[in-house]
Amino acid sequence: MSRSAPFGAPGEARGVLAIKPFRRLWISLSLSSLGDWLGLLALVALAAVLTRDLDPLTRSFAVAGAAAVKLGPPVLLSPLSGLLADRFDRRLTMVATDALRGLLYLSIPIAGRLDWLLIAGFLAEIAALAWSPAKDAALTDLVPKKKLPQAARLGLLTAYGAAPVAAALFALLASVSWLIGAAVQGGSTDAADSAADAFLNPQADAALYAAGVVFVAAAVTAWLLPAARRESLETPPTAAPKPSGSAPTREVPVAPPPDNERTTPLRTTDQAANERTAPLATTGEHAADSNERTAPLATTGGQPAAGGDDRTAPLVPAGAEIPPGPEMPPGPGERRPAKERFQPENLLRTLWQGGRFAATTPLVRGLLTGMAGVFPAVAAVAGVGRVHADGLGAGNAGFAVLFGAAFAGMALGMMAGPRILRHLSRARLFGVAIAASGIALLVTGLIPNMALAAVLVAASGVAAGVSWVTGLTLMAQELEDDVRTRTLGYLSAVARTQLLLVMVAAPLLAAAIGDHSLRLGELTYEFLGTGAVLLIAAVAVLVAGFLGARRVDTGGEVPLRRELFAALRGVPLPSADAAEEKRLPGTFIVLEGGEGAGKSTQVGQLSVWLREEGFEVVSTREPGSTKLGMRLRALLLDREHTGMSARAEALLYAADRAEHVSKVILPALRRGAIVISDRYIDSTLAYQGAGRDLVRAEVERVNEWATGELAPDLTVLLDIPPDEGLARLGGSTDRIEAESAEFHARVRKGFRDLADRDPARYLVLDAREPAEEITRAIQRRLRPILPDPVPKDAEAITGMLPTIKE
């Protein structure tokens, strides 16, 4: 199926990066993310190094403390972010906080003390709390509204993609410092060993210096951003200057009345002042739960905020509207009341309010259990990785490899997810992937070997990634957009909290368990405390996976083992029914209905929507979508041929259809495209069958033969009284439209009978409803039958992985 890559197609990235100010912002954000991940690795590594001569428990406390100062503030102090939001000039805030973080990181290796490491690490995170809303505001400021989702997706990719990059850089720096250390000492391997020891510090130091430099570079890049509207806080209301032409994409929000959160925030752009009157799409639609909405995801009007507060990467599902509304700073001349200030997500509240709104069905409860349950696999590796790598004799570079393998594996799993084991049902893939992740981790804990650990940790990450993507796909089928967005917000909060808790608790637990040598006759088995922690995490993953998957996979006819083996061989089950084997990768949708029902209008709307979702769409119609068809159409609709025999007419339509299927529809479906056709077989059954009084079964047989029995996945019937439809067209024009009212009444009844016969394949809608309502109803019905809606959520979910900011 052709759709945008999970993390945003390159073309899409190019699209937003073409906006020059955004490009600068993006570079600055990339550098910040890189510095952040590098900082996390280096702090944990240095904490281990600075305490290497102390007892294991103290050492574990140091490592846990370093993780806590780095990961704690974004989780525990997220309300602070809201207080700091929008108080200062955003560009200067970004510059100052990035510079401050840079200086703090540079100071850590210079001081070389554990206490300063913890203090400076913590201060850097406080600075980050101020940085986060400033960067969110800058994003909404620099990118036109239409491109905000793409920009946010790219931001997510960057925030998440920076983790493996930082791990690679860290490993490189660690190895280079080690080599330099060895070269300085020179001589024998013994000397190299002691050199390694003597230069342990520089290994982590180099990474901290690098993090510092990267942050300073981020500050410089942020400095080059177009000046933010400092006047926004200062200009008196009367002197509202027109935004200058230098930032044509800038949006000037009009603050909504402070006391009615639901009131539609109005916004306008320089070029499109008329948008001012357009309310944001979904505001008010879910008014009933507006009070809940303030919590998860900092939603306003039912939509996710432009990035939440959370520096850990905003949760903005692809395609989600990102309202720059109330969380935008006041426009020139407006001073927003305190209540209206940028309201970032309050993570604690999100957790507190929990996923209860989402856990409506056993399936969703199962998905939440499994997805939340598999994350400790990755978190545990991050938590004990440093000490475990030491236990395996691999030091800082080994830590970087494990850390990088876990996160890179997870990214890979998310991207490859839909393509892995294509013939396994998704419900089963979900459980199998979680189990695989747990088992890989289990073996990692059991076998103390660095090379094996790296491979297994990557495998565990891949499996975890696959399970997340699969879970999201299943969720997309089950949940309405609005609930899904909040569910993702909840999952994101859970994942980040888990990472914090596991990264802090894991080293302590490892120290408490301690390392043991077990003698089995001749053999000695080194049992590491860190390995034990990985085992515990693995068991937790397996239990959560079992509980979750049991709810999700309600059991098919085929035993799991058989289905799994078949899928591993890359073949669908031989017993799977013939229709399944014949299934084409594409999706075939047909719109039917009388004259003027609005079919072409809806085909147009749906095509636009599906293309935006990243699908390849072929919109077509009958009669007349092929060269031959155009000639047939002319014959069929020309008034000259009034009185054509009913059978000839039916056969000509069938001939047009045969050509249409073979030249247009089938090739597109084979490619995996979504084909939307304005009319198909049902039109002949209704017009020539019911209308002209031919025997429906016979007409049907001819058409099945003509089309090779190609049936639509969904037929949308737009039902309308014929006179109203014809009136929309402004009078009859062609031969068929000019038929009698009775004829059109029979046609209408013909359509309705067809729909009644097979309700599962039809969506019948009252075509007198407003066109937008109809489009929305079709979208709702269509969503579950579309191929993997993976990209959308894969992007959103990346926001849950790093605890580091975008």
Ligand SMILES: Nc1ncnc2c1ncn2[C@@H]1O[C@H](COP(=O)(O)OP(=O)(O)O)[C@@H](O)[C@H]1O
């Ligand atoms: N839901 C609707 N309500 C009112 N008018 C509509 C609606 N949908 C379409 N129209 C208008 O009716 C006319 C016929 O619509 P069209 O999509 O061409 O119908 P069809 O393809 O079924 O003949 C157009 O002028 C269109 O703008």
Ligand SMILES: Cc1cn([C@H]2C[C@H](O)[C@@H](COP(=O)(O)OP(=O)(O)O)O2)c(=O)[nH]c1=O
């Ligand atoms: C496909 C098909 C169309 N028709 C008629 C219905 C329409 O009046 C006409 C198609 O003309 P068209 O201009 O495409 O009308 P619409 O926009 O309403 O689809 O052909 C049949 O009678 N049988 C068929 O099988």
